[in-house]
Amino acid sequence: MVLELKNVSKFYGKTAALNKVSLTFEKGKIYGLLGPNGSGKSTSLKLMTGLVFPDEGAVKLNGTLVTRKTSEKVAYLTELDMFYDVFTVQETIDYVASQFADFNKEKALQLLQELKLDPTKKVRSLSKGNRGRLKLVTTLSRNAEAILLDEPFSGLDPMVRDSIVQSLLKYLDFDHQVLIIATHEINEIESLLDEAVAIQYGKVIGQEKVESLREERGLSVLQWFKQLSSKYGEGEI
Amino acid sequence: MGEEFQASKPIYMQIVDKIISEIVQGKRRPGDKLPSVREMAVNMGVNPNTIQRTYTELERLKLVESRRGQGTFVAANEEVMEELGTEMQEEIIELFIQKMEEIGVSKDQLIGMLQRYLGEGR
Numbered sequence: 001m002v003l004e005l006k007n008v009s010k011f012y013g014k015t016a017a018l019n020k021v022s023l024t025f026e027k028g029k030i031y032g033l034l035g036p037n038g039s040g041k042s043t044s045l046k047l048m049t050g051l052v053f054p055d056e057g058a059v060k061l062n063g064t065l066v067t068r069k070t071s072e073k074v075a076y077l078t079e080l081d082m083f084y085d086v087f088t089v090q091e092t093i094d095y096v097a098s099q100f101a102d103f104n105k106e107k108a109l110q111l112l113q114e115l116k117l118d119p120t121k122k123v124r125s126l127s128k129g130n131r132g133r134l135k136l137v138t139t140l141s142r143n144a145e146a147i148l149l150d151e152p153f154s155g156l157d158p159m160v161r162d163s164i165v166q167s168l169l170k171y172l173d174f175d176h177q178v179l180i181i182a183t184h185e186i187n188e189i190e191s192l193l194d195e196a197v198a199i200q201y202g203k204v205i206g207q208e209k210v211e212s213l214r215e216e217r218g219l220s221v222l223q224w225f226k227q228l229s230s231k232y233g234e235g236e237i
Numbered sequence: 238m239g240e241e242f243q244a245s246k247p248i249y250m251q252i253v254d255k256i257i258s259e260i261v262q263g264k265r266r267p268g269d270k271l272p273s274v275r276e277m278a279v280n281m282g283v284n285p286n287t288i289q290r291t292y293t294e295l296e297r298l299k300l301v302e303s304r305r306g307q308g309t310f311v312a313a314n315e316e317v318m319e320e321l322g323t324e325m326q327e328e329i330i331e332l333f334i335q336k337m338e339e340i341g342v343s344k345d346q347l348i349g350m351l352q353r354y355l356g357e358g359r
Binding site: 029030170174190191194211215218219220222 | 242244245246247248249275278279281282283284285286287290
């Protein structure tokens with residue numbers, strides 16, 4: 001499994017959301033796509049799952065150009081709220097299962113139990129934390145080759161975050177899947193990552209292996225990101 | 238979870254230190270099985286590849302041994318264990334003395350203070 005962006009640019013109107021970005025993601029690894037709001041993280045994920053298409057360059061999954069059908073193979077958790085309020089938790093699971101052939105209902109049930117979600121509850125009545133958990137359940141229950149998470153922790157308290165992190169680690173299939181997490185909450189996910197990609201103003205300003213950063217430069221991902229960010233923020237881009 | 242890591246040291250080494258300290262303290266005894274890589278990763282909230290490196294390093298230090306198909310076990314290696322204990326004690330003493338020197342406590346003062354402290358403490 002390889003996901004790649006080759007020299008990709010994406011414009012919204014005249015603004016470049018991504019500007020000549022090249023990245024490669026391989027199975028068995030966890031990547032962090034890190035950057036402030038509006039840096040191009042979400043656009044990158046949407047390109048990888050075939051929700052938007054590049055104006056320049058190419059996005060490929062296993063060597064094949066990404067199309068709208070790529071969402072069969074790529075599980076994507078949007079930062080937006082994506083559920084029908086009138087459904088119960090169980091109905092939500094059934095609905096998502098009906099949309100994706102690779103949905104694993106057993107895994108979903110296990111995850112519901114572990115994250116203490118009541119299947120009979122209406123989505124409308126769920127707390128924010130439980131909505132966040134349910135989003136994760138629907139995404140992680142797919143036997144997809146790639147799992148893309150857009151701000152999975154946003155607005156969730158540390159307890160919920162921990163439970164989500166643990167489920168990720170427990171249920172990710174490292175032999176077949178790649179996990180890409182887009183977030184601006186760098187500290188929260190640093191220990192999860194194999195590699196960190198720093199994005200700012202639609203450009204990749206750095207890419208490093210997390211442990212090498214510490215071993216060779218004595219930097220945490222957050223420190224590294226701040227250095228890069230100040231370098232690129234003040235100079236020309 | 239809730240494991241916090243320092244910024245300057247590789248995470249896998251911090252977990253190596255943690256496990257060594259557990260062995261020295263006797264919380265993990267020779268022959269004990271370590272959790273699987275995945276279990277340990279979930280417990281610590283870190284990437285499994287990081288734990289894999291931790292286990293490889295522990296094996297290199299001859300502190301654990303992996304048995305095919307069974308898992309990873311704390312090694313029964315008394316010599317190494319003793320050495321580790323001594324090493325750890327020395328490290329702590331060194332750090333302590335260094336800090337005391339930094340705030341201007343002389344060696345004689347330090348010994349006196351320690352004796353007084355221990356005398357009162359027990």
